Amino acid sequence: MQMDYPRLRKKRVCSVAVEEFVQRIKDFHGAPAPGVVLGGYMVDLAYRHLPPEGSLFDALSETFSCLPDAIQLLTPCSIGNGWLKILDLGKFALSLYNKNNGNGVRVFVDPEKLASFLEIKTWFFKLKPKKEQDLDVLLEEIHTARSQVCGITPVKLRPEIFTSRRRAGFSICPICRESHPAPDGNCCRACSGETPYL
């Protein structure tokens, strides 16, 4: 079923019309995943609270799940351009921060605030099997709640997170004959035992 959300027609997330954002999610992520939709409202909240000092910011996602795609769809940050970094902390939270000094804001889902949004709470804590939850009702509640289920706090990133690491030259691995970063040693990390292949 294609839901129509008349109340959303004029609403925006990070200057993108909500309907356009949902279409982007379908095209990029494959489905209108609740986590990416909620993630969009989290990015929007963070954006509106960025320190005014400058416009160049990087992004950090504290989970690999859904949230990175919301960031990639609504900001200039992507995993491949290096402006989005991901830490596998399993927390549904993100930060936007000044890439020069690490000052920024962190937005997270606040479990206490989920008490007023039972569909979101049920989905977020996986209290029901996925097939028993009505996706349209859930999405409607996310579009209603927007960032009301979130907390926001100023943060300062550790320098080792936001300082870019430039590659210091390349070597040819004597085992696989491929190029690898010279600082990794005599042979590449895959041939040193980290290969993902059998």
Add this chain to the structure above:
Amino acid sequence: MQMDYPRLRKKRVCSVAVEEFVQRIKDFHGAPAPGVVLGGYMVDLAYRHLPPEGSLFDALSETFSCLPDAIQLLTPCSIGNGWLKILDLGKFALSLYNKNNGNGVRVFVDPEKLASFLEIKTWFFKLKPKKEQDLDVLLEEIHTARSQVCGITPVKLRPEIFTSRRRAGFSICPICRESHPAPDGNCCRACSGETPYL
């Protein structure tokens, strides 16, 4: 300068017109980065050599640099939907593989094949400062070479890479009061010492 590549007009990468792919790169990645363009031809090569047994595949990038964006722009795999995984091996290589059995193909840049493509070689090994290299000449050579600088080999992924890990419930961290995956222990990984914030 906006280069025009008349020879490319009818060429495609993964069924996408090359000019359309380059536009997608500019929109998503922020610039027509050589690594994403070359990555597109690598994805294209891998696609054409996928085992015929099924159409559902996942992707693995062996670097965080550029290549993940080529994968995200040309396949259904994204970092947020979990179908793209990234290992920080520092190798410009990717695999597409059957998500059920791990059988697939790996495409990599073959240093020996760069001998015939000096602009690509200079860029790939950073033999010149970026500002001294002519981006348009480099991109022209990448569009000419396509996947001629690559090798391809069948691979089988280790099960721990392609077996999806489902979250086994959530706990509330007693320190930050946020939700975290229950298997991580009594408190979340950030409060256990992995926080990226000062």
